[in-house]
Amino acid sequence: DGGITQSPKYLFRKEGQNVTLSCEQNLNHDAMYWYRQDPGQGLRLIYYSQIVNDFQKGDIAEGYSVSREKKESFPLTVTSAQKNPTAFYLCASRPQGRADTQYFGPGTRLTVL
Amino acid sequence: DAKTTQPTSMDCAEGRAANLPCNHSTISGNEYVYWYRQIHSQGPQYIIHGLKNNETNEMASLIITEDRKSSTLILPHATLRDTAVYYCIVRPDNNDMRFGAGTRLTVKP
Numbered sequence: 020d021g022g023i024t025q026s027p028k029y030l031f032r033k034e035g036q037n038v039t040l041s042c043e044q045n046l047n048h049d050a051m052y053w054y055r056q057d058p059g060q061g062l063r064l065i066y067y068s069q070i071v072n073d074f075q076k077g078d079i080a081e082g083y084s085v086s087r088e089k090k091e092s093f094p095l096t097v098t099s100a101q102k103n104p105t106a107f108y109l110c111a112s113r114p115q116g117r118a119d120t121q122y123f124g125p126g127t128r129l130t131v132l
Numbered sequence: 133d134a135k136t137t138q139p140t141s142m143d144c145a146e147g148r149a150a151n152l153p154c155n156h157s158t159i160s161g162n163e164y165v166y167w168y169r170q171i172h173s174q175g176p177q178y179i180i181h182g183l184k185n186n187e188t189n190e191m192a193s194l195i196i197t198e199d200r201k202s203s204t205l206i207l208p209h210a211t212l213r214d215t216a217v218y219y220c221i222v223r224p225d226n227n228d229m230r231f232g233a234g235t236r237l238t239v240k241p
C-alpha cells in the first residue's frame with residue numbers, strides 16, 4: 020500500500036534523552052513536513068524539506084533536528100533542549116508542483132517522563 | 133499566510149447539512165482556501181480546496197464569497213463519523229500549511 024508511515028504509535032522516554040521519530044513515505048513525494056500538536060490546539064510546523072539534502076526551520080524548530088538523506092525518509096530528533104517535548108507529532112508529505120493536499124501520517128504520541 | 137477565523141465548536145443533527153464558516157478577510161489574490169479535518173488522534177485528512185469558484189467533490193462543497201473574504205464548507209448529509217475538528221487554511225500555491233485551532237464539529241444522533 021502507498022502512504023506515510025510513522026512508528027511507533029506511542030513512545031515513552033525519560034527526561035534528558037534524545038529520541039528520534041521516524042517518517043517514511045512511498046508516494047514519491049518531494050516535500051515532507053513535521054508538525055507538533057498539543058491538546059486542543061492546531062498543528063504547528065517544526066521543520067520541512069522541499070528536496071533531498073535540504074530542509075528549513077518552521078515556526079517552532081528550537082530543540083528539534085531533522086535530516087533528509089533519502090527522498091522517502093524524514094526523521095525528526097527531539098533533543099534534550101526541547102523544554103516541553105510531550106506532544107502528538109505528525110509527519111506529512113506533498114508532491115512538488117501541485118496546489119492540493121498534504122498527506123498526513125497517523126502520528127506518534129511522545130510522552131517524556 | 134492570511135489569518136483565518138473559525139467558530140470554536142458547532143453541533144449538527146445526523147442527516148442534516150453541516151455548514152462550517154471561515155473568515156479570511158486578509159486573503160490575497162493568489163491564496164487558495166483549503167479545508168482539512170482531523171478525527172481524534174489521527175492525522176488530518178484533506179477535504180477540498182478552491183481559489184475563487186465554488187467547488188464540490190464526493191466529501192463536501194466549498195462556497196467562497198465573491199469578495200473571497202469568507203467561505204463555507206458544507207457537508208450535505210452529516211453522519212456520526214463526520215464528528216471531527218475542521219481546519220480552514222489559506223495559503224499561496226505550493227507554500228506551507230499553517231493550521232489554526234479549527235472548529236470542533238459534533239454530529240448528534
